Amino acid sequence: MRQRYSEAMKVVLVGGVLLGAAACQPAMEDEGMMNSDVPRLEGTTHPDIHGVWQAFSEVEYNLEGQAAQAALVLHEGVPNGSPVPNAPVLALGALGGAPPSLGAVVGGTIPYRPEALAQRDDNRAHAITRDPAVKCLMPGVPRATYMGYPIQITQGTSKILMAYGFSNAGRTVHLDEVDAPGIDSWMGHSVGRWDGDTLVVEVSELIEQTWLDRSGNFHSAGMTVTERYTPITPYHIEYEATITDPDTFTEPWTIALPLYKRMEEHAQVLEYRCVEMVEELIYGHLRKEQLVSHWEGDYGRRGGTLVIDVRREPTSEPDL
Amino acid sequence: MSRLYSANVSLLATATVFLLLAGTPASAQELSADSEAADQWTVPRTPWGHPDLQGIWDSKTQTPLERPSEYAGKEYLTQEEVDALERRTVEAEGRDERAETGTVADVEGAYNQAFSTFFATKVVGTGRTSLIVDPADGQIPYTPLAKQLVADRAEKNRASREDADGPEDRPSDRCLGFTLPCTSPLCAFSRLVQTPDSLTLYYESGHWGGAYRTIPLDGRPHLPSHIRQWHGDARGHWEDETLVVDTTNFSDMENSRTSFGGASKEMHLVERFTRVESNVIMYRATIEDPETFTQPWTIEMTWQKADSSENLIFESACHEGNYALTSILAGARVLEGAR
Numbered sequence: 001m002r003q004r005y006s007e008a009m010k011v012v013l014v015g016g017v018l019l020g021a022a023a024c025q026p027a028m029e030d031e032g033m034m035n036s037d038v039p040r041l042e043g044t045t046h047p048d049i050h051g052v053w054q055a056f057s058e059v060e061y062n063l064e065g066q067a068a069q070a071a072l073v074l075h076e077g078v079p080n081g082s083p084v085p086n087a088p089v090l091a092l093g094a095l096g097g098a099p100p101s102l103g104a105v106v107g108g109t110i111p112y113r114p115e116a117l118a119q120r121d122d123n124r125a126h127a128i129t130r131d132p133a134v135k136c137l138m139p140g141v142p143r144a145t146y147m148g149y150p151i152q153i154t155q156g157t158s159k160i161l162m163a164y165g166f167s168n169a170g171r172t173v174h175l176d177e178v179d180a181p182g183i184d185s186w187m188g189h190s191v192g193r194w195d196g197d198t199l200v201v202e203v204s205e206l207i208e209q210t211w212l213d214r215s216g217n218f219h220s221a222g223m224t225v226t227e228r229y230t231p232i233t234p235y236h237i238e239y240e241a242t243i244t245d246p247d248t249f250t251e252p253w254t255i256a257l258p259l260y261k262r263m264e265e266h267a268q269v270l271e272y273r274c275v276e277m278v279e280e281l282i283y284g285h286l287r288k289e290q291l292v293s294h295w296e297g298d299y300g301r302r303g304g305t306l307v308i309d310v311r312r313e314p315t316s317e318p319d320l
Numbered sequence: 321m322s323r324l325y326s327a328n329v330s331l332l333a334t335a336t337v338f339l340l341l342a343g344t345p346a347s348a349q350e351l352s353a354d355s356e357a358a359d360q361w362t363v364p365r366t367p368w369g370h371p372d373l374q375g376i377w378d379s380k381t382q383t384p385l386e387r388p389s390e391y392a393g394k395e396y397l398t399q400e401e402v403d404a405l406e407r408r409t410v411e412a413e414g415r416d417e418r419a420e421t422g423t424v425a426d427v428e429g430a431y432n433q434a435f436s437t438f439f440a441t442k443v444v445g446t447g448r449t450s451l452i453v454d455p456a457d458g459q460i461p462y463t464p465l466a467k468q469l470v471a472d473r474a475e476k477n478r479a480s481r482e483d484a485d486g487p488e489d490r491p492s493d494r495c496l497g498f499t500l501p502c503t504s505p506l507c508a509f510s511r512l513v514q515t516p517d518s519l520t521l522y523y524e525s526g527h528w529g530g531a532y533r534t535i536p537l538d539g540r541p542h543l544p545s546h547i548r549q550w551h552g553d554a555r556g557h558w559e560d561e562t563l564v565v566d567t568t569n570f571s572d573m574e575n576s577r578t579s580f581g582g583a584s585k586e587m588h589l590v591e592r593f594t595r596v597e598s599n600v601i602m603y604r605a606t607i608e609d610p611e612t613f614t615q616p617w618t619i620e621m622t623w624q625k626a627d628s629s630e631n632l633i634f635e636s637a638c639h640e641g642n643y644a645l646t647s648i649l650a651g652a653r654v655l656e657g658a659r
Contacts, residue, residue, distance in 0.1 A: 042516050043367025050515040137640045152534050154520035156374050156513035157366060158628075161520045163532030168497075170522060170532040171635075172511060178631035185635040209640075266540045271549045275495055275529060275639045279487045286649035288485035288656070314650075 035197050038231045041155060047197050047231045050155035052262040052269060055146040055239070058101035062215040063255060064110060065103025071096050072214060073128040088128060091297055091306055098214070104146070104255040110217060116248045123216025130216070132209055135282055136274035138169040138186035140210025141203045141225050142241040142255065150262055152269040160192060160199070165269045173201050181205060184221060199229040212243075220247040235261045285312035363561055363595050368516040371561050373595055376633050377623040379603065380508035382409055382440040385581075385619065387450035387458025394449055395456075402443045409441045424482055440505040445600060445622030451503055453604075454618040460581050466612040470582040484652035493645045495638035497550050498528040499580045500567065500589060501605040503619065509626070509633050519556065519563075522633075530636025535565055543569050548585060563593040584611045599625040 034045070041048040059065070071085035071092075089096040112120060123130055133139050139147055149165030163170040171187040180189050188206040192199055208221035223245035230238045237259040244252040280292055295308045364372040382405070391397075397405065419425035444451060450458035462470065483489040498507035507525040517538045523531050535556040543553040553569035567589040570579075580587065588608040596602045601623035608616040626632060 041367070043369075050518065138635075138637065152520065152532070154513045154518065154534065155515055157372075159374070159511070159513050161511070161513045161522060161532065163520060163522075163534060168529060168531060168636075172513075172522070174631070176628070178629050181631070181634060186637050186640055187635055266536075268536065269534065270547070271551065273497060273529075273550055275497075279494070283487045283645065283649055286486075286646065286653060288653070291486070 035232070037233050038197060039234050044157075046194050047199075048155065049160075049199065049229060049231055049237060050153050052150050052152055052267040053237065053259040054150045054262055055148065055257055055259050057104065057146055057148070057257050058099045059104040059255070059257060060143070060147050060213055061098045061101055063103060063213045063217055064105050064108065064215075065101045066098070066215070068100040069098040072098055087308070091295070091308065104257045106254040106256055111250045111253055113248060113250055116218075120216050120218060123211070123218055125216075127214060127216050131211055131214055133167070133211070133214070134278075136167050136278040137209070138167050139164070140186055140206060141171070141188050141190070142227065142243075143210060143212055144169055144187070145227075145239060145241070145259070146257060149272065150267070150269045151259070163269060165272055167272065167274050173199075184208070186210060188225070195228075197230060199227075201227040201229070203227065218248070219243065219245045222247050229259075232258075235263065285314060287312075361598060364598075366514055366516075370514060370516070370558060371563070371595055372514070373512050373519075373563060373593055373601060374514055375628055376509065376511050376626040376631075377601060378509055378626050379502070379621050379623045380440045380505045381442050381444045381451070381621065382406075383444040383448065383451055385451045385503055386460060387452065391449035391458075395458075397443065397447045397449060399447070402447055405443055406441055409439075440508075444620075445624070446620060448620065451619040451621055452617060453620045454606075455615065461614045461617050462582070463612060463614055466582060473582070484648050487645060487649070490645060490648060492528075493642070493648060495527075495529045495642050495645075497531060498523065498525045500551055501580065501591060501607070501619065503621070510623075511633055523636075524633050525636050526634065526638055528636075529638040542566075545569065548572070552587075552589065561594055565589075565591040565593070567591070581607065582612055583607060583609045586611055593623075601625075 035047075039048040040046065041050070070083060071089045073086040073088055074083035075086040077083045085092075085096060110120075128134065133143075133147070138144075144162075144164040144166065145151065147164070147166050151165065152161075152163040154161040154163070158174075158176040160173040160175065161170060162173065169187055171190050173190040173192040175192050175194075178191075182205070184205050184207040186207050186209075188203040190201050190203045192201040194200075203225040206219075206221075206223055206225070208219065208223075211218050223243060226242045226244070228238075228240040228242075230240075232238055238256065239259050240254055240256045242252050242254045243249070284290070284292060290310075290312055293310050295310075297306045297308075298304075299306060366372045366374075452458045452460065455461055480489060487494050498504065502508065502510075502523060502525075506527045507523050507530075509524040511522045511524075513520050513522075518534055518536045520532055520534045523533065525531070531551055533551055533554060535554040537556045537558070539557070540555065542555060543549075547553070548569050548571035550571055552567040552571075554565050554567040556563055556565040558564070568587075570583075570585045570587050570589075572585040579585075586609055590606045590608075592602075592604040594602045594604075603621045603623050604618055605621075606616050606618045607613065
């Protein structure tokens, strides 16, 4: 994917240069290489990237790529069998599985420090209880981009708003100079600039609690992210994010994947206000009367009746 | 935190200057015409020619939705009355006092003015005695049945104030979100960004959970009626210098006890945004819901521009930091064990 994109990019860039030279337009020289396939924001020379976009990718399940898995939480199989879905997701069958993915890490592997890699593996073993997104917490950057939900980009003259389809998360990309908040937040502080046709966004002040995918890949409070949004056609943007976090990784590393324009008529990002939807998971053990306690599902002759009993107990670990 | 506080002070100062410039506050047009600076001022435009409403705006006001009985028959305050009211609010004694220890009121009130954005000091820029401008009496025009339902619900809320059997008993502690139109100090900061065929409002609401509200301007139809959203489905268009936003498809918020003025999910909201001065958007919202109200009714608020480079608007991570609800429920279970 990445190689193909690079080839396409070269062709487009060469084309742009030739066109620019042929037409002898001074504005194009000033702006660097402009891709004539890309629409411009009315009244400006910048690419117009507003609208609804989405990453059609499975990397949310594992940035490094993986073969398909039976479930996000597995039970050891019998000696001559594969791991099987564990109790919490058994009833979902194939719909509770994790799809295969080529991954999006340039070079294939995230360069963890040894102790950080051990932490990642431990996270992965406990992903269903530790992944912050399970509790409808904001996904952070860059994860919000490739979670698989649509993204509304609102491109103004000095700010670009990005509103994500998961958990009511969003952020402002400042194209003008502003004071940084000076305090970490879930979606960070984003400062953008146009480098030719590429929107470059420096993201800092990211809180350390977010993960990078559903497989336990994580970062420290020291992480900064440099994103590059390069529109290639009116219908797709090449997205790159370089992650720098010396406490966790031996060197900066980059992910690359395309974002696609949602082409159906009247596409819009609908509300997914998941807070109320996770209250039973988060607070169920603190209810006066237990609400969700017993479930039976009849799968017919192939599957029989599945009975799930739920027992809620206070946590043994302090939450803070 | 101290930065936020000084921002509030500077906003207050801005508002005061604005009111002085405006002389005796009156309607939007008069207010605009009275200002000396307004004579030369024309609305800034985006590169594509629309009135430019972009920036951070602050609608926080102490002016109540409905006209208090003490102002019955009086639509506007005089400048002296505005000054006195704002001074009294700033200096009000007892704001930092504690309620009886161990009560809900004590915990809920444990934030002073410097800490919290809950408290509003400014009178609405028009100098009106209520945000409601129509009907003329400044009161919500409830049907008799709706009036009874709203009163019953308020009584039920009062009676169950200390209940904590589950999250549903703590509607204001759940971070579910704020309701439209926003008249509360808790959702008063917003950032508006425009494109030629859509715009997005980000409402900061740290206590309730914020929202990104994208408003298409391309004439598309509303969502099918079975798709309902907390903040409804907004469609906008320009009428001369005014952005008009039509919102329907609200979800049934009865269970969350958060619907605006007790309105049903059939509420039809029409908002009008007009930049009447460099630093002021005149905001009008008309609410229509025959199930609940005998007539459409309209509120008017002034949105003050905040300094963009200071960037004093933040992420609304209410749910992310909501350790309170866990503690409230856990505390209730402990108390039950003790009884």
